[in-house]
Amino acid sequence: MIASAIQEPSEIVSQYIKGVLSGDIVTGRLVKLAVQRHVDDLKNGKHRGWYFDEDVARSTCLFYPLCLRHSIGEWADEPFNLVAWEAFCVWSLSGWRSVAERRRRFRKAHLSVARKNGKTTIGAGMILQHQFFDDPIEEGAQLYCVATKEEQAKLLYMEALRMLSKSPALSRRARVRKSPASINWDEHNSYFKPLGSDSEGTDGLNPHVIVMDELHAWTERHRPLKEKLETGGAARSQPLQLIITTAGDDRSELWKEEDKYAVDVLENAAVGKHIDDTYFAYICRLDEGDDIFDPKNWPKANPNYGVSVKPEYLANQANTAKNRPTETNSFIRYHCNRSVSSSQREFSPEDWAKGDGVCTFGEGDYCHGGIDLGRSDDWAAIALVFPVIEGGKTTYQLKTKAWCARDGRINVMAQPFASWIQRGLLECHSGDQIDFGEIESEIMAWHDRYRVDTWAFDPHFARDLAQRLTENGVVMFEFKQCHAKYNEPCVRFGRELREGNIRHGADPVLAWQAGNLEYKPNTAGLVMPNKSGKQWKIDGMVASIMAFSEVLFAEKQAGSFYDKNPLEIG
Secondary structure: OOOOOOOOHHHHHHHHHHHHHHOOOOOOHHHHHHHHHHHHHHHHHHHHOEEEOHHHHHHHHHHHHHHOEOOOHHHOOOEOOOOHHHHHHHHHHHHEEEOOOOOEOOOEEEEEOOOOOOHHHHHHHHHHHHHHOOOOOOOOOEEEEEEOOHHHHHHHHHHHHHHHHOOHHHHOOOEEEEOOEEEEEHHHOEEEEEEEOOOOOOOOOOOOEEEEEOHHHOOHHHHHHHHHHHHHOOOOOOOEEEEEEOOOEOOOHHHHHHHHHHHHHHHHHHOOOOOOOOEEEEEOOOOOOOOOOOHHHHHHOOOOEOOOEOHHHHHHHHHHHHHOHHHHHHHHHHHOOOOEOOOOEOOOHHHHHOOOOOOOOOOOOEEEEEEEOOOOOOOEEEEEEEEEEEOOEEEEEEEEEEEEEOOOOOOOOOOOHHHHHHOOOOEEEOOOOOOHHHHHHHHHHHHHHOEEEEEEEOHHHHHHHHHHHHHOOOOEEEOOOOHHHHHHHHHHHHHHHHOOOEEOOOOHHHHHHHHHOEEEEOOOOOEEEOOOOOOOOOHHHHHHHHHHHHHHHHHHHHOOHHHHOOOEEO
16 A cells, blocks of 8 residues: 555565564564464465366465555546555465365455454455456456445445556446446446445345455344355355454354354464464454553554554544543454443443552551432442552552342342352342441441541432431542543542453452443533443442542542541552
């Protein structure tokens, strides 16, 4: 995609392979496996019936800069020079052949990269390549770009059409129809059409090449169409299915199945088990444990980093994700190319695990509290947050306790709840009601044991409780359940957690609730915990954030909070 003089494809690919395997080019584990698979097959592939035709691979890669031009953006009208990762994919897909038939080895390809890495551009180029420059040319070829909606499929089709218009060599061969939209090559009776699940005439397809665009958006209702497409090319001599996508979420069942299979192909090949020699997989994503906000990791998901993906753009997106928790999952999915939950849960298991260390607060130590009662037939929780200085670094250490009703809306006799109850980690009241009197007694016990400066409470559910506690000398503050009140502590809590400054002692009950937590934004972009879920409780996290808000308020009031309330360990 870089506008420059035409380079020798074999040199581009050779340098790319060397750079990936040496680590000079930053890639994730799965890209390394894809490249190593190619290298290993060059040595051993003939034993399984495959050989590499470098002449075909070279001429196919040259098709792009010689016959195609970019249509939009900063490289408009410039030759379509493949960047290294694109060259590797085209080189592999075109060059690998069967010894017996001299036909294409790979019949399905899974290409997964983050947004803005030229998926539409390379997809359009591949369609035109296979229609006008396949080896050999397929007579009567049917080529389709398929998406959930025909309008989505037309995005790639229109890119191909713009490329076609800028190519004298292809324009002489092609005939464009407006209705229904198609690019035809009458000499060989071939055509390329956009197709959606809402298109008419999806039965009886006999595709030579299919591009399945953004598979992550395909749902279970699209499975019949996917199966039609996969079986429709059985009569073709060398059909090819191209999947070009970003990562999905927990609703992306078709994507999850395909992604798992692609990973299995790569991982098995790495240990000498060739479960599918006709499946090509190239997956760019951050590895497990990678810091999503560290720029040195971003090229793993963005092979066009520094080309179509500008470093300053990703830096801005990362900054937004840091400061606006509702954007974090979007950044992970679209720019790190990792799957996320569709519920937009705020804390990854990796980030939460940063706080597993032992809490160091003790009796008499300074803290603030939070109370989340909810309904009497629901869950309830209380929390304390202790600001602790350890070796000059502040940690916010949590102590929480949760209650549930045995006959409430969650079956607490099932695991893991039953185990937590048995171990004393979760208090369970008989019947379908929580005994708020017991919670009041626990609050008073904590108040006497620690130096609890203030308790935050929800006036909607806990006003009577707050009145009785106030009469007993407990300082209570109303915490209204609104975005304006929650936004700052929610954002700050997430930031401190990711930096390893939240300490919770690996409490499994709180960890479960943290995994359930999702934030609900308003139109102004402010966030608060989403309490609408009936099954997945977050009471302990809500109480913790309320208490954390009181800590933040005290810090602001004191100027230097710790000047007045020193609690230093070590």
